[in-house]
Amino acid sequence: MQGSNRSDVRSSPRVTIIGGGVHGVHLAIRLLDANVVEHEDLRIVEPDGLLGGFRRKCRQCGVETLRSPFVHHVARDPFSLRDFARGRGRDDELHPSRVGGDRPTTDLFFDHAAWVVDRYDLDSSIVEGRATGIREQRTGVAVETTTGRIESDWCLLATGYGGATSLPEWAGTLPEDAPVTHVWDPSFDREVIGETEHVGIVGGGITAAQLAVTIARPSRTVTLFARSPFRVESLEAGTEWMHFSSVVEELHDLPPASQERQQRVEQARNDGAIPPYAFDRLRETLQGDGISLERSEITVANEAGGTVVVTCEDGTAVCLDRMICSTGFGNPYSASLFRSFRETSLASGYRGAPVLDDETLCWRCEDGSPSRVLVSGAATEQVLGPFARNVIGARRAGDLIVDHLTAQKEAMVPA
Ligand SMILES: Cc1cc2nc3c(=O)[nH]c(=O)nc-3n(C[C@H](O)[C@H](O)[C@H](O)COP(=O)(O)OP(=O)(O)OC[C@H]3O[C@@H](n4cnc5c(N)ncnc54)[C@H](O)[C@@H]3O)c2cc1C
Incomplete structure (x- = not known):
């Protein structure tokens, strides 16, 4: 058993956070700042190192600046990143934005995050492994991981999409060794793309646009398969959703974990939209012959001698050395941990969404009672709305979870 071996006489709870991305790190900091948990009673289960998954995704698609403003980062003080930049003469890594505050470069965002992680000594809380299941016990939660079991009083689930990606139907018909990958596949590395390859990218959103302009070279042919017209939006949803009072009005009257709530969130999200700064770069590259655009939808794909031949609805056929699907995330509740x-x-x-308490993000049991599992991130969309998965969603989840666990701690009677 991992975790602290303290006696039953405890005045502070043991907390296990599953997932050390933006949400897991932010929650850890919030709990420590609020004295909800002692450092030695905190565990973060994460196989890829803190923020490793998010860093890898930014690298995979070539993102150089965050979409969100400088006040959205892992620390508690909204101005922490700006002060970090100023103190190191890195103000020029804050890029002007048409809406909201300046946007940090990814280097600045991750350097600041590493500095915060260091200040809170969060690396010493990591349990390097993957959570495979949770069992609720009478007075706590047992988290099963690939490196052993952790007994806790509370478990915070912050696994993002848990590796779930969405692939076009035709991709499922290809043999495993076909040169087709998803941009978020952990093994995808854009650095290995050959200088003279013909590369196809499927998708018309921000990731496809960023990837296309990043890999475009005079020697390479890049074809972007974007079946719908490009949609340009600065943010993932209207700014009113950032003020969580709108969320309460729009969502909380509907049944929890329902199709109606899911649809309302989906209607609010600008999924597949490209922010203006990324669209400008895409347009320039398209005008300069760096990328060719194919508007028709791919209907069939075949592997042929190490290449993939795709046929589109309009009859166009293209032979590619490599195809990269930038077709988004899958259902977060289909990840193996959620299935368990x-x-x-x-x-x-609906679709496996957790039934959460709107006030606390506490996952409810089938009998309606609150469990000892709390949730943050993409899986809280039905409670926090379209920005739940974003950094600002972590801040809101942090408010609710800290309030709940503070109240629970105050009610804790040492045995
Ligand atoms: C390229 C890109 C750019 C983005 N830019 C912005 C932006 O500018 N602003 C913004 O607000 N949002 C942005 N987002 C959205 C972004 O995903 C979130 O803000 C943030 O990464 C979500 O954090 P998270 O912790 O919920 O998920 P993740 O970053 O995915 O972290 C989840 C972690 O959980 C771990 N995990 C999963 N399953 C298990 C398990 N079973 N056991 C243990 N650990 C597990 C993973 O290894 C991972 O480290 C961007 C997303 C992408 C992909």
Whole structure:
């Protein structure tokens, strides 16, 4: 058993956070700042190093600046990143934005995050491994991981999409060794793309646009398969959703974990939209012959001698050395960890969405009672709205979870 071996006489709870991305790191900091948990009672289960998954994704698609403003980062003080930049003469890494505050470069964002992680000594809380299941016990939660079991009083789930990606149907018909990958596949490395390859990219959103301009070279042929017209929006949803009072009005009257709530969130999200700064770069590259655009939808794909031949609805056929699908994330509740919860008493609804308490983000049991599992990130969309997965969503989840665990700690009576 990992975790602290303290006696039953405890005045502070043991907390295990599953996932050390933006949400997991931010929650850890918030709990420590609020004295909800002692450092030695905190565990973060993460296989890729803190923020490793997010860093890898930014590298995979060539993102050089964040989309969100400088006040959105992992620390608690909104101005921490700006002060970090100023103190190191890195103000020029804050890029002007048409809406909201300046946007940091990814280097600045991750350097600041590493500095914050260091200040809180969070690396010493990491349990290097993957959580495979949770079992609720009478007075706590047992988290099963690939490196052993952790007994805790509370478990915070911050696994993002848990590796779930969305692939076009035709990709599923290809043999495993076909040169087709998803941009978020952990093994995808854009640095290995050959200088003279003909590369196809499927998708018309921000990731496809960033990837296309990043890999475009005079020697390479890059074809962007974008079936719908480009949509340009600065943010993932209207700014009113950033003020969480709108969320309460729009969502909380609908049944929890329901199709209605899911649809309302989906309607609010500008999924597949490209922010203006990224669209300007795409347009320039398209005008300069760096990328060719194919508007028709791919219907069939075949592997042929190490290449992939795709045929589109309009009859166009293209032979590619490599195809990269930038077709987004999948259903976060289809990740294997979420699937394992189906054998527990935790209640789920539409497409496996967790039934969460709107005030606390506490996952409810099938009998309606609150469990000792709290959730943050993409899986809280039905409670926090379209920005739940973003950095600002972590801040809101942090408010609710800290309030809940503070109240629970105050009620804790040492045995
Ligand atoms: C390229 C890109 C750019 C983005 N830019 C912005 C932006 O500018 N502003 C913004 O607000 N948002 C942005 N986002 C959205 C962004 O995903 C979130 O802000 C943030 O990464 C979400 O954090 P997270 O911790 O929920 O998920 P993730 O960053 O995905 O972290 C989840 C972590 O959980 C771990 N994990 C998963 N399953 C398990 C398991 N079973 N056991 C243990 N650990 C597990 C993973 O290894 C991972 O480290 C961007 C997303 C992408 C892909």
